[in-house]
Amino acid sequence: MSKRKRPDSNAPSDSLTDHERLIYDVIRSKQDMGIWTRDMKRELRVNLPDNIVTKSIKSLQNKSLIKEVVNIHSKGKKHLMAVEFEPSKEISGGAWYSEGSLDTEFIKVVKSQCLKQIIKLKVATLEGISDSIKRSGAFKVDLTKQQIEEIVRALVLDNQIMEVKSNGSGEFTNIPVGKVCYKNVSKGGGGGEPKTGSLASIPCGVCPQINICKPDGVISPKTCVYYTKWLDF
Amino acid sequence: MLTEYGTKHAVHVITNHFGDLVAKVCECLLRKGPLTRQNVKRYTELSDEQVKNALLVLIQQNCVQAFTTEQPDGFADGPKANTQYVVLFDNILHRVRFAKFLTILSQEFDQQCVELVQGLLEHGRLTLKQMFDRAKSSEKEGNLVDLDSLRETLVKLVTAHYVERCPASEPLLMPISEEEGPARKKGSKSAKKIGEPETIEQQVVEAALPMEAMRFSVVTNVESDVGEKEKNSNNVTPGEKRKHDVLELDECGVADEQSVVYRANFEGFIRRLRHKGCIDHVRAHLDDGAANVLSAMLQATSSAEKKVKTKNSVPLSLSSIYEEVIKSEAGRNMTLDHVRASLVQLGELSFVDASSDSYSIDFEKIIEIAQNEEVESVVSKRYGRDAYRIFRLLSKSGRLLETDKISDTTFVEKKDAPKILYKLWKDGYLLMEKLVVTGARQSQFLLWKVNRQILWKHVLDEMFHAALNLSLRVSYELDREKELLNLPADKRTGPLQDRYNRIRKVRILLESSQMKLDDAILLFHDF
Numbered sequence: 126m127s128k129r130k131r132p133d134s135n136a137p138s139d140s141l142t143d144h145e146r147l148i149y150d151v152i153r154s155k156q157d158m159g160i161w162t163r164d165m166k167r168e169l170r171v172n173l174p175d176n177i178v179t180k181s182i183k184s185l186q187n188k189s190l191i192k193e194v195v196n197i198h199s200k201g202k203k204h205l206m207a208v209e210f211e212p213s214k215e216i217s218g219g220a221w222y223s224e225g226s227l228d229t230e231f232i233k234v235v236k237s238q239c240l241k242q243i244i245k246l247k248v249a250t251l252e253g254i255s256d257s258i259k260r261s262g263a264f265k266v267d268l269t270k271q272q273i274e275e276i277v278r279a280l281v282l283d284n285q286i287m288e289v290k291s292n293g294s295g296e297f298t299n300i301p302v303g304k305v306c307y308k309n310v311s312k313g314g315g316g317g318e319p320k321t322g323s324l325a326s327i328p329c330g331v332c333p334q335i336n337i338c339k340p341d342g343v344i345s346p347k348t349c350v351y352y353t354k355w356l357d358f
Numbered sequence: 359m360l361t362e363y364g365t366k367h368a369v370h371v372i373t374n375h376f377g378d379l380v381a382k383v384c385e386c387l388l389r390k391g392p393l394t395r396q397n398v399k400r401y402t403e404l405s406d407e408q409v410k411n412a413l414l415v416l417i418q419q420n421c422v423q424a425f426t427t428e429q430p431d432g433f434a435d436g437p438k439a440n441t442q443y444v445v446l447f448d449n450i451l452h453r454v455r456f457a458k459f460l461t462i463l464s465q466e467f468d469q470q471c472v473e474l475v476q477g478l479l480e481h482g483r484l485t486l487k488q489m490f491d492r493a494k495s496s497e498k499e500g501n502l503v504d505l506d507s508l509r510e511t512l513v514k515l516v517t518a519h520y521v522e523r524c525p526a527s528e529p530l531l532m533p534i535s536e537e538e539g540p541a542r543k544k545g546s547k548s549a550k551k552i553g554e555p556e557t558i559e560q561q562v563v564e565a566a567l568p569m570e571a572m573r574f575s576v577v578t579n580v581e582s583d584v585g586e587k588e589k590n591s592n593n594v595t596p597g598e599k600r601k602h603d604v605l606e607l608d609e610c611g612v613a614d615e616q617s618v619v620y621r622a623n624f625e626g627f628i629r630r631l632r633h634k635g636c637i638d639h640v641r642a643h644l645d646d647g648a649a650n651v652l653s654a655m656l657q658a659t660s661s662a663e664k665k666v667k668t669k670n671s672v673p674l675s676l677s678s679i680y681e682e683v684i685k686s687e688a689g690r691n692m693t694l695d696h697v698r699a700s701l702v703q704l705g706e707l708s709f710v711d712a713s714s715d716s717y718s719i720d721f722e723k724i725i726e727i728a729q730n731e732e733v734e735s736v737v738s739k740r741y742g743r744d745a746y747r748i749f750r751l752l753s754k755s756g757r758l759l760e761t762d763k764i765s766d767t768t769f770v771e772k773k774d775a776p777k778i779l780y781k782l783w784k785d786g787y788l789l790m791e792k793l794v795v796t797g798a799r800q801s802q803f804l805l806w807k808v809n810r811q812i813l814w815k816h817v818l819d820e821m822f823h824a825a826l827n828l829s830l831r832v833s834y835e836l837d838r839e840k841e842l843l844n845l846p847a848d849k850r851t852g853p854l855q856d857r858y859n860r861i862r863k864v865r866i867l868l869e870s871s872q873m874k875l876d877d878a879i880l881l882f883h884d885f
């Protein structure tokens with residue numbers, strides 16, 4: 126006999142009202158994507174009054190047939206899903222989200238761990254970083270290679286590390302030629318704060334009004350408050 | 359294509375240097391393109407005399423070049439030639455860089471050279487005789503100027519390509535025929551990529567340029583005594599703007615010392631500034647060692663550069679690089695291993711291409727990275743860290759990416775990413791495309807992209823805008839404290855002294871910012 130559960134024949138769902146059955150079917154058909162209450166109502170083939178819908182949802186929840194999940198795209202909107210599903214990555218945001226928000230603390234910790242290992246190793250491949258982190262025992266759970274890769278890519282975008290290709294000699298001695306490696310950005314962009322360029326170091330370079338500022342306009346270099354502040358010696 | 363603020367900035371520079379009238383003619387040419395004198399008159403509504411004088415000043419100062427075109431299917435009486443004037447935008451920009459040019463010069467040459475070029479920059483164009491008169495008039499006691507040493511100085515500067523002979527006053531611009539391609543007379547120039555579109559400005563400049571050998575040669579006829587006043591020599595005192603003759607100067611006439619006119623070769627200076635910019639960039643990213651190596655490579659290869667925007671230097675072997683490195687004081691204590699290691703570092707960042715033991719500088723890469731950093735820094739300061747990461751992602755990938763994908767890769771909250779992207783798009787930093795997918799339910803995706811070409815033009819325009827604003831603010835601040843600045847030092851007491859100190863600091867900050875901003879304009883416009 127198949128071990129697969131057949132929710133249809135589950136005891137609680139047998140005792141559903143017609144309305145509950147209609148609603149439950151729509152929600153369950155969405156599998157791990159779930160559905161927003163308003164959309165669900167639209168998909169019902171019959172027009173049910175709001176209070177009936179609300180009551181039915183309550184009852185389905187009480188019977189532990191559906192649950193409410195957080196959709197990262199629309200927090201605050203009631204998003205429903207059949208209990209046997211786990212929210213897909215599109216809904217939950219994946220490993221870096223918790224409770225529908227980006228888990229910035231966690232990301233920060235992983236970033237700094239990766240950076241630490243890269244600095245320690247001088248030149249590191251993804252596998253190298255991954256192993257090194259595992260050995261350090263910094264995390265209770267093992268991070269997947271994909272997670273490390275995502276973090277490393279973000280560090281490159283942060284300009285804290287850079288991507289280089291191994292040439293097989295010098296500091297790359299143990300790395301096959303052509304393999305992508307990562308190195309700490311030693312100077313220039315070091316510390317992740319980009320070096321302030323010439324344009325960015327004057328008021329106009331960072332000015333939100335530059336598109337409306339005219340030599341003789343209401344906003345003009347003569348009357349400009351950013352300049353006045355800048356030149357306040 | 360000129361941007362709006364590029365034009366405004368250029369007009370402002372000309373107004374500051376030569377007044378409203380000249381600026382009016384200049385603006386007319388900037389906005390309308392090449393025009394005949396008649397048309398300039400029509401558009402500016404100035405008198406014939408005014409237009410003529412303004413054009414003469416602009417030509418004398420190398421900001422306008424005259425040319426003629428042959429009307430292809432002329433009238434019965436043969437092709438009709440008419441003189442047109444084209445404004446040289448780049449040369450107008452160079453006017454704010456004179457101090458930089460002189461600094462370069464003073465690092466390589468003696469004071470006499472600097473003074474000679476200073477005269478050329480001030481007057482635009484001079485003959486040897488005029489240079490001599492000028493030197494004479496500012497002669498200090500015990501430091502007599504003689505013609506021979508001045509001529510020697512000139513030869514030195516011409517050989518170094520910092521001074522050149524003036525171009526033809528009115529070259530003939532051939533209509534470009536389909537089969538033959540543009541008619542070119544100079545060998546070095548025909549190496550240019552076929553199909554690369556040229557502006558009229560570039561075509562005219564090229565047509566006016568003397569042949570390489572002539573351009574960098576000094577005519578000497580020592581027999582005739584130049585010191586002696588001759589009947590036909592122009593008696594203009596130095597200091598006066600020389601605007602005689604420039605229109606009538608004969609290109610292939612007798613090359614006699616009296617009539618050959620020289621000017622500063624801006625290209626030579628810009629090339630040096632480009633090199634300097636590359637060295638500074640390498641120093642900021644790596645270290646002094648790498649900067650020394652790059653500088654030595656430049657030293658050894660720069661004479662082979664044919665134009666300012668060279669892509670790669672000619673390849674050099676390790677030993678020839680080393681030989682050059684130890685010639686300089688800074689590189690003398692570098693070992694061969696150290697040089698090799700620096701070359702590896704330079705290669706890692708793609709600043710130098712290494713192949714089978716020869717090395718070549720990748721100018722384009724160095725400049726591209728420097729440009730990226732300049733733009734990224736604006737994005738970071740104006741829109742914040744998340745925007746910085748998003749921008750770098752799009753800029754590196756160079757293709758369309760979807761909002762969700764962007765927020766995932768950059769770790770920016772789903773609800774924040776669209777807001778940031780929208781802001782960047784609204785300010786002209788990104789392109790947006792809508793993608794509508796019609797499935798069971800119609801859904802719409804937004805895709806975003808950095809288009810370097812469009813963005814760079816936009817950023818350059820912002821730089822010109824900022825340069826204009828800086829300049830306007832300088833004049834405003836100085837104007838406000840005009841009386842105070844004219845006060846003798848002993849009258850400045852108490853609060854007056856405080857105000858004086860303030861305006862001094864303001865001036866230093868604003869003027870140094872102008873110079874720095876111009877470095878960025880050089881980076882985006884000239885390099």
Ligand code: SF4
Nearest residue numbers: 328329332338346349
């Ligand atoms: S002058 Fe002032 S308002 Fe105008 S662009 Fe510059 S900083 Fe902005």
